[in-house]
Amino acid sequence: MTTRTPLTLAVVGTGPRGVSVLERLAVRLDEQSRRDGCAPRPVRIYAIDAREVGAGRIWRTDQSPWYTMNTVAGQVTMYSGGPDGGPARPGAGPSLGEWLAGRRRPGERVPGPDDYAPRAVYGQYLRSVHRAVAGHLPPHAALESVTARVLSLTPADGGGYRLGLDRPPHTLLADRVLLATGHPLKEPDDAERALLDFARRHPGVRYVRGDSAADLEDELDETRVPPGAAVGVRGLGLSFHDVLLTLTVGRGGRYARDPGGALRYLPSGREPRIVAGSRGGLPIPARGRNEKSPGHRHQPLFLTAQALAAARARRARATGDGRLDFAEDVLPPLLRELDQVYWTALVRARSGPRRAARFAKRHAAAVRDGRDTAALLAREGLGGVPGLDPAALARPFAGEDFTGPGEFRDRLLRVMERDLAEAALGNVRGPRKAALDVLRDLRSAVRDAVDHGGLLPGSHRDAFAGRFLPLNSLLSAGPPAERVEQLHALIRQGLVEIAGPETVFAPDPAGGGFLVSSPRVRGSARTVAVLVDARIPTPDLRRDTAPLIRGLLRDGLIREFVTVGTDGERHRTGGLDVTPGSGQVVDAHGEPLPGVHALGIPTEHTRWFTQVGSGRPGAETGFHRDADRVAAALLLDGGERRGTPERGTPERRTTERRTPERRTPARTVEEMVV
Structure with missing residues (x-):
């Protein structure tokens, strides 16, 4: 030995x-x-x-x-x-x-x-x-x-x-x-501190910070959230469903179908009263029924490595810096990928796979050449069919006001019913879910564009992190359709209330709790004794409470990844700085x-x-x-x-390079505002 x-x-x-x-x-x-x-x-x-x-x-x-x-x-x-x-x-x-x-x-x-x-x-x-x-x-x-x-x-x-x-x-x-x-x-930010301080000053009022659902169970048990208590839930994403399950099925409730096939929730009587909301007011839509084999991959036609390399070369020639503008260089070809899958799925549903395959080639060629596709769509009988609009799907209530909670509830239930119908069509045959599922397959291409400072600092902060990421999370990472159907039953039966768009969560000293309300829904204000943040904390190196991370920062063994614009503005990302390749x-x-x-x-x-x-x-x-x-x-x-650079590791892009800020054209970014 x-x-x-x-x-x-x-x-x-x-x-x-x-x-x-x-x-x-x-x-x-x-x-x-x-x-x-x-x-x-x-x-x-x-x-x-x-x-x-x-x-x-x-x-x-x-x-x-x-x-x-x-x-x-x-x-x-x-x-x-x-x-x-x-x-x-x-x-x-x-x-x-x-x-x-x-x-x-x-x-x-x-x-x-x-x-x-x-x-x-x-x-x-x-x-x-x-x-x-x-x-x-x-x-x-x-x-x-x-x-x-x-x-x-x-x-x-x-x-x-x-x-x-x-x-x-x-x-x-x-x-x-x-x-x-x-x-x-993470350490609480200023807004969370205000909620925590308010709860500390008011006996019987509690604010539960976001974490994994399994770690929140003790915070949501019946000794801390009694049956019938009013509970507010902040966020309508994946973790929202986990909180609902804890407060319903976790308390002995169950689901059953009535003779007509509709799903009903059978309460145990131990549930609290739940009111929830988010910025958009839409619970995260369902994933499409899976029709894909494990090895299925969407092969990009427009958001390719070659297209990104060409965009970097153009930027370098024009500005001396090869970093990309997300809204100008990445978002348009990404949307073209979704359109390609959406229209092809519609042709397949109307005319069969052979005609869809011929259409896909012609449509892709027309898009590459910059030609108008209206005539091509008209030949397939799709001239009057609306195109895919991710922003509208993510914000279906944008610009709407509602006379009361009942009107908003009815509108929300119709949106959810349509989403469930689309999910039932599948992620291949269903045009909408097929297109949105492509967002998952495009993650690698997007990473190639954005990782390690690949974007201009302002574009990364505003167009990518500020606008695209919320939309992408909402439309590409949904729960099984079963969860959306369960939520639909809870709302229909009045056991869960969604406040509405632009939900506000604020201390309510007069009411002795937290006020949950939507400025777009008249009469939506509700006072709750417990407010639960159903959002998984995003990483932020400076606010990480782990002694390990704090010590490494204090000793200078790690640092935050920071990008710098030509005007000297520093964009602090919150991420741990690592080299490409082996990290x-x-x-x-x-x-x-x-x-x-x-x-x-x-x-x-x-x-x-x-x-x-x-x-x-x-x-x-x-x-x-x-x-x-x-x-x-x-x-x-x-x-x-x-x-000494590590063996086999690509040369790093320095985070200290100063680059010109690029203004993002409203015509492309506003389409993706969420």
């Missing part, structure tokens, strides 16, 4: 991102053991998690079963390769759907490939992947699980890093570290910190949509590429010198 000093790695956080790196580490270690003629250097890996090693906090296995994923089981995998007839192991394992099917007992019903699995079940799947990693490491490698919170990370004497833990063994030493710490808990963290001096990498949610804003929690079967995805790049960097043998 070799006596070489082991290479020691620490993976901090074992949700999907941490487990994905463990999986790729195992694949590379196995390849290393087969390739090297001499005994390879021993490797010890610490998998560290404060909640549950192998599942993490968000996907922990002890959470309530009514919290579900919003991606169908057949499109979820943690393995970087599919099954090959052998045992499940790193590089060759089942998707979540296949894993569930393999565990089915006679007579037992488990989620199928087009169903949405409970989050706790996904946590069990993650744990099974973790066990597969541990059970298939080569002899020179070992994996040790550590259930503890990492409180500090400091350089160790002689190299590497010392990790301080909140429980035994209290200290670990590692040569290299991955930070995959997941969703943060090596960047210190306060702008230099890559040797041996420390970050992946996933901590890097949000430096990169985009890092909360993705799985790969998709059948093809290499960005999720697995990210994991493999980090795994390769963690296993690099030999020293890394401070300030």
Whole structure:
């Protein structure tokens, strides 16, 4: 047995991102053991998690079963390769759907490939992947699980890093570290402080800050939210549905269908009274019924790597800077992708697949050439059919005023009914849901445009983060249609009230609670004793409460990703600054910190949509590429010198380059205002 000093790695956080790196580490270690003629250097890996090693906090296995994923089981995998007839192991394992099917007992019903699995079940799947990693490491490698919170990370004497833990063994030493710490808990901002202070001054009034639904359950139990109490809910996204489930099904209520097929909620009598709202006043629409195979991908025709490269070249020639304007360079081809799928699906529904295929080629060619497509649409009988309008779908009540809550409720129910009908058509045959589903497939192309300072600072802040992201989240990341149908039943039966557009949540000293109201709906004001923020906190390095992150910032070992405009304006993104490729963290001096990498949610804003929690079967995805790049960097043998670019890492775009601010044309941005 070799006596070489082991290479020691620490993976901090074992949700999907941490487990994905463990999986790729195992694949590379196995390849290393087969390739090297001499005994390879021993490797010890610490998998560290404060909640549950192998599942993490968000996907922990002890959470309530009514919290579900919003991606169908057949499109979820943690393995970087599919099954090959052998045992499940790193590089060759089942998707979540296949894993569930393999565990089915006679007579037992488990989620199928087009169903949405409970989050706790996904946590069990993650744990099974973790066990597969541990059970298939080569002899020179070992994996040790550590259930503890990492409180500090400091350089160790002689190299590497010392990790301080909140429980035994209290200290670990590692040569290299991955930070995959997941969703943060943040300090309240000024608006939240005002709500918290008001609640503290008024007995019986409570403000519940946003977090994962499983972590909010204790805050929403019957001792703190009694039956019949008035509860306000801020936000109508995915977490809103989780809060509703906690306060309804979680209290013994259930759903059943009446003889006519309509869904009804059968209350237990322990529910509170719920009033909710958001800026747009629309609960997040449903995902279309899945009609796609796990390996299905939309191949971009307009938002391509070549188109983005050409746009960068034009910008560089015109301004000396290749950063893009989202509204001018990215949004138009993205909308053309949606239009292409929308019109093609309509032709397919009217005239069949062969005619749709011919139409798709002609339509794409006309769009590329800049020709008017009106005549082409008219030949297909679509001359009078409205086009796809994402802004109208996201804000269906824009500019409307309502005489009372009843009028708004009826209007909202009709919008939800139409959405459910569209969802039932599917994400291939249904024109609207087919087009909006493409937003998921275009994430990689959008990342190529925006990651690591790819946009002009003002454009990133205003057009991308300020306008596009809320719309994209609303229209592309919806819940299963079942959840929207359940909410429809609750509203119809008067158990849940949606206040209306532009909902305001404010202290109400006279009423002794919080006031929930919509200025667009007369008579909508309601006073509630408990206000729940049903929005998952977005990462913000400066407000992160974790001792680990605070210490790293204080010691200058990490920094926030900042972009700078030509006028000197600094856009502070809130994201952890990392290098492209392997995600090596960047210190306060702008230099890559040797041996420390970050992946996933901590890097949000430096990169985009890092909360993705799985790969998709059948093809290499960005999720697995990210994991493999980090795994390769963690296993690099030999020293890394401070300030030396890491091997295989593309040259970074400096965040300190001053660039001219570009005004965003109203004609393109206002179409996407949400």
